[in-house]
Amino acid sequence: MPDKKWIPQPKKPRTPIPEQKPEERRRNFKEVALGYTPELAIEEAYRCLQCKTPTCIDGCPVGIDIPGFIRDIGEGRFEDAYYTLKKYNSLPAVCGRVCPQEDQCEEVCILGKKFKPVAIGRLERFAADWFMESGKTEDFKLEPPTGKKVAIIGSGPSGLTCAGELAKKGHKVVIFEALHKPGGVLVYGIPEFRLPKKIVEIEVENLRKMGVEIKTSAIIGKLFTIDELLEEEGFDAVFIGTGAGLPYFMGIKGENLNGVYSANEFLTRVNLMKAYMFPEADTPVKIGKKVAVIGGGNTAMDAIRTALRLGAEEAYIVYRRSEAELPAREEEIHHAKEEGVIFQLLTNPVEILGDENGWVRALKCVKMKLGEPDDSGRRRPIPIEGSEFEFPVDTVILAIGQGPNPLIQETQPDIEVKKWGIIKIDESGKTSKKGVFAGGDIVTGGATVILAMGQGKKAAQTIDKYLQSGEW
Amino acid sequence: MYLIKEIKEIAPKIKKMVIDAPLLAKKHKAGQFVMVINTEKGERIPLTIADKNPEKGEITLIFQEVGKSTIEMGLRKAGEHLFDIVGPLGKPTHIENYGTVVCIGGGVGTAPLYPIAKKMKEEGNYIITILGARNKDLFILEKEMEDISDEFYQTTDDGTKGRHGLVTDELQNLIDSGKKIDLVLAIGPAIMMKFVSLLTKKYNLPTMVSLNSIMVDGTGMCGACRVSVGGVTKFVCVDGPEFDGHQVDFDELMKRQAMYKDLEEKALKKLLEELKEKEPCGGHHAR
Ligand SMILES: Cc1cc2nc3c(=O)[nH]c(=O)nc-3n(C[C@H](O)[C@H](O)[C@H](O)COP(=O)(O)OP(=O)(O)OC[C@H]3O[C@@H](n4cnc5c(N)ncnc54)[C@H](O)[C@@H]3O)c2cc1C
Numbered sequence: 210m211p212d213k214k215w216i217p218q219p220k221k222p223r224t225p226i227p228e229q230k231p232e233e234r235r236r237n238f239k240e241v242a243l244g245y246t247p248e249l250a251i252e253e254a255y256r257c258l259q260c261k262t263p264t265c266i267d268g269c270p271v272g273i274d275i276p277g278f279i280r281d282i283g284e285g286r287f288e289d290a291y292y293t294l295k296k297y298n299s300l301p302a303v304c305g306r307v308c309p310q311e312d313q314c315e316e317v318c319i320l321g322k323k324f325k326p327v328a329i330g331r332l333e334r335f336a337a338d339w340f341m342e343s344g345k346t347e348d349f350k351l352e353p354p355t356g357k358k359v360a361i362i363g364s365g366p367s368g369l370t371c372a373g374e375l376a377k378k379g380h381k382v383v384i385f386e387a388l389h390k391p392g393g394v395l396v397y398g399i400p401e402f403r404l405p406k407k408i409v410e411i412e413v414e415n416l417r418k419m420g421v422e423i424k425t426s427a428i429i430g431k432l433f434t435i436d437e438l439l440e441e442e443g444f445d446a447v448f449i450g451t452g453a454g455l456p457y458f459m460g461i462k463g464e465n466l467n468g469v470y471s472a473n474e475f476l477t478r479v480n481l482m483k484a485y486m487f488p489e490a491d492t493p494v495k496i497g498k499k500v501a502v503i504g505g506g507n508t509a510m511d512a513i514r515t516a517l518r519l520g521a522e523e524a525y526i527v528y529r530r531s532e533a534e535l536p537a538r539e540e541e542i543h544h545a546k547e548e549g550v551i552f553q554l555l556t557n558p559v560e561i562l563g564d565e566n567g568w569v570r571a572l573k574c575v576k577m578k579l580g581e582p583d584d585s586g587r588r589r590p591i592p593i594e595g596s597e598f599e600f601p602v603d604t605v606i607l608a609i610g611q612g613p614n615p616l617i618q619e620t621q622p623d624i625e626v627k628k629w630g631i632i633k634i635d636e637s638g639k640t641s642k643k644g645v646f647a648g649g650d651i652v653t654g655g656a657t658v659i660l661a662m663g664q665g666k667k668a669a670q671t672i673d674k675y676l677q678s679g680e681w
Numbered sequence: 682m683y684l685i686k687e688i689k690e691i692a693p694k695i696k697k698m699v700i701d702a703p704l705l706a707k708k709h710k711a712g713q714f715v716m717v718i719n720t721e722k723g724e725r726i727p728l729t730i731a732d733k734n735p736e737k738g739e740i741t742l743i744f745q746e747v748g749k750s751t752i753e754m755g756l757r758k759a760g761e762h763l764f765d766i767v768g769p770l771g772k773p774t775h776i777e778n779y780g781t782v783v784c785i786g787g788g789v790g791t792a793p794l795y796p797i798a799k800k801m802k803e804e805g806n807y808i809i810t811i812l813g814a815r816n817k818d819l820f821i822l823e824k825e826m827e828d829i830s831d832e833f834y835q836t837t838d839d840g841t842k843g844r845h846g847l848v849t850d851e852l853q854n855l856i857d858s859g860k861k862i863d864l865v866l867a868i869g870p871a872i873m874m875k876f877v878s879l880l881t882k883k884y885n886l887p888t889m890v891s892l893n894s895i896m897v898d899g900t901g902m903c904g905a906c907r908v909s910v911g912g913v914t915k916f917v918c919v920d921g922p923e924f925d926g927h928q929v930d931f932d933e934l935m936k937r938q939a940m941y942k943d944l945e946e947k948a949l950k951k952l953l954e955e956l957k958e959k960e961p962c963g964g965h966h967a968r
Pocket residue numbers: 307308309362363364365366367368385386387388392393394395398399427428429430450451452453454476507508509511538614616617648649650651655656657658659661
C-alpha cells in the first residue's frame with residue numbers, strides 16, 4: 210500500500226479498548242481487555258504525531274521504533290508493524306499487555322503533555338495479536354550453525370529472549386526450566402485474564418521452530434551444576450535467568466496458619482496447576498468468603514482478582530501506603546476497583562489471628578500515616594499509635610515481594626552475589642565467572658517483563674561476541 | 682514422560698514402582714525426593730527415592746495409597762508413562778560415622794528411611810532398626826532393613842508381630858538398657874515423629890526427622906511447605922526435608938497437613954465413583 214499522507218489527530222480522545230463488563234468478568238478467567246479491531250487500531254494510530262525526535266522511544270527499555278510501527282498500523286500494513294516490533298522486542302503480544310506503559314513509553318509521549326498519550330501498548334498488542342491470528346508463519350532469519358552450544362537456565366522472559374537471540378545467530382541453545390511448563394512468571398504468576406497462556410505457548414513454540422531445545426523439570430543446581438554444564442555437558446556458555454521466585458513473608462505472628470498463602474503459592478496453584486478446575490484438575494486451592502491480600506503491586510492485584518474469580522464475596526487490598534504509591538500498573542488498579550475490590554490503604558497488618566483449629570479468623574492491623582520520603586523516593590509509612598483494629602477475614606494472601614531464587618548461588622559459590630543473593634553482573638551481562646552470564650529478576654530483584662527481556666537480549670549480544678572471540 | 686518398568690503391591694495399599702530415569706538414578710543422594718506428576722492434570726506430589734540402580738538407570742518409589750493422586754498412581758501399569766518427574770530435591774542427608782544410629786520407621790516412612798539407613802551402614806555406623814506398623818501385614822522393606830541392621834526390632838499396634846506397642850516403647854526399652862545412642866533417625870507419620878522427639882529430648886539424644894509437609898513446586902518458590910523449626914519458618918523442600926526433631930513444631934505441621942482435608946475427600950469420592958462406573962462389580966478400591 211502506498212504511503213498516505215499522515216494527518217495526525219491528536220485531539221481525538223484516546224480510543225477505548227473493548228473490555229468484558231466488570232460484572233461479568235469478575236467471575237470468569239477470560240481476558241479482560243478484548244483488544245482493538247483493525248478500525249480502532251488505525252483510529253488510535255492516527256493520534257500519533259510521528260515526531261521527528263520521538264520522546265516515546267526513550268521511555269521504552271528496548272528502544273522500539275514506536276512511530277515506525279504506529280505508522281505501519283495507521284497505513285494498514287499490520288504485518289510490517291509486527292516485524293518492526295520484532296526487531297526490538299521478541300514478545301510484543303506480552304509487553305503490549307503487561308508493560309507499565311504509564312511509567313515507560315506512554316509517560317514520555319509528547320501528547321501526554323496536553324492530551325492523553327498515544328495508546329502505544331494497546332497498539333503493540335494489536336499488531337502482535339493480528340499477526341498471530343492471521344495464521345501467517347513467522348519468518349525466522351537464522352544464521353548458519355556455529356557449532357557452539359549455550360545453556361539457558363530459566364524460561365521466563367529473560368531466558369526466552371536470550372534463547373531467541375542466540376538461536377538467530379546460529380548457536381545451539383538448550384533451555385533448562387525447573388517447572389514442568391516453560392514461561393516463568395508469564396505462566397505460573399500472571400493470570401489468564403490478563404495474559405492468555407496461549408500467547409506464551411505460541412512464543413515458546415516459535416523458539417522450538419528456531420531449533421531451541423527446551424528441557425522442563427530440569428533444575429540446575431540439582432540435576433547439573435553450572436560447572437557440570439560447562440565441563441561435562443559440552444556447553445560453551447551459560448545464561449542465568451532464574452528470576453525472583455522466592456516469596457517473602459512478613460515475619461509477623463500467625464503466618465503459618467491455615468488459610469495463609471504466599472501470592473506465589475496461590476497463583477501457582479491456580480495458574481500453573483489449574484486449581485480453578487478442581488476436582489477435574491487434582492490440585493486444590495482454598496478460598497474463603499473474605500479475602501485480604503497484603504501488598505499493592507501487580508502480584509497483589511493478580512491475587513485479589515483471582516480470589517474474586519474463585520468466588521470470594523469480599524475482596525480487600527491491604528496496603529501500608531496511600532493510593533499514589535501503589536506500585537501496580539494503573540490499569541490493574543482501575544480494573545480491580547471496577548470489579549469490586551476494596552482498598553484498605555494506609556493499613557498495615559501486625560498479626561494474623563487464628564481460631565482454635567489453626568485457621569485464620571482475622572487480621573490485626575494498625576493505621577499508618579505518611580512521613581518523609583525514603584530511599585525509594587516514596588513517603589515512608591509510620592504507624593499511628595493506638596490505632597490497632599481487628600479485621601475479620603478467612604483467607605490471607607501475602608504479596609509483599611519476592612527475592613532471587615537462591616539455588617544457583619548456593620551450588621556455585623564462585624559466582625559473585627550482592628545483597629539478598631542478587632547475582633552481580635557488569636553492564637554487558639557478564640557475571641564474575643568465565644562463560645557465565647545473567648539477566649532479568651535474578652540481577653535486579655523483582656522488576657518488569659520488558660527489563661528482563663532487555664537484559665536477556667543484551668546478554669545474548671555479549672555471549673555471541675564471547676563465543677566468536679573466546680575472549681572474556 | 683517416564684516409563685514405568687514395574688509396579689507391585691508390597692503390602693496392603695502400599696505400592697512399589699520402578700521407573701526408568703537414568704539421570705535421576707545417577708544424581709540422587711540419600712535423603713532426597715522427587716515431585717511426581719501422574720497425569721497431565723495431576724498434582725505435583727513429593728515422594729522419596731526409596732532405592733535406585735544407576736547401572737540400569739532406574740529409581741524406585743514406594744508409596745501408600747492415601748488419596749486421589751496416590752490411588753490413581755497405584756492403578757498405573759508397567760509399560761505406561763508418568764507425565765513428569767522432577768528432582769532430585771531437598772538437601773541430602775548428612776551422613777558420617779556417628780557411632781550407633783537408631784533408625785525408626787513408621788508405616789510407609791520406612792521407604793524414605795531405607796536409603797539413608799543403608800548409607801549410614803556403609804559409613805560404618807552400628808544400626809539399630811525399629812519398624813512400627815498397625816499390624817503385621819503393613820510392614821514394608823522388612824528384609825531389606827533387617828539385612829543392613831545390626832539389631833532389628835518390630836512393633837505392632839495389635840501385637841501381631843514383634844512387640845505389642847509403639848516404636849517409642851521399643852526405643853524407651855533401648856534407652857533403659859543403657860545402650861549408648863549417638864543419633865536417632867525417625868521417619869513416619871508426624872505424630873510418631875513428634876513422640877519420638879519428645880522422648881529423645883528427655884535424654885538429650887540428637888534426633889533427626891524427615892518432614893512430609895504439603896508441597897506444590899518443591900523448589901522453594903511457593904512456601905506451601907513451610908514449618909516452624911526453632912521458632913523460625915523454614916521451607917521443607919529446600920531447607921529440609923530433614924530437621925532437628927527437637928526444634929520442629931509438630932502440632933503446626935499436623936494442622937497444615939490437614940488444610941485440604943475436605944477437598945481431598947471430595948476428589949477421592951469423585952475418583953471412586955468414576956472407578957465404580959468402569960468396574961461395575963465395585964473394584965477393589967471401592968469402599
Ligand atoms: C504475579 C506477578 C505479576 C506480575 N505482573 C507484571 C506486569 O504486569 N508487568 C510487568 O512488566 N512485570 C510483571 N511482573 C514481574 C515480571 O513477571 C518479572 O519481572 C519477569 O517475569 C522476570 O523475568 P525473568 O526471566 O527474570 O524471570 P521469571 O519470569 O521469574 O522466570 C524464571 C524462571 O526460571 C526458573 N528457574 C528458577 N531457578 C531455576 C533453576 N535452578 N533451574 C532451572 N530453572 C530455574 C523458574 O522456574 C522460572 O520459570 C509480575 C510478577 C508477578 C510475580
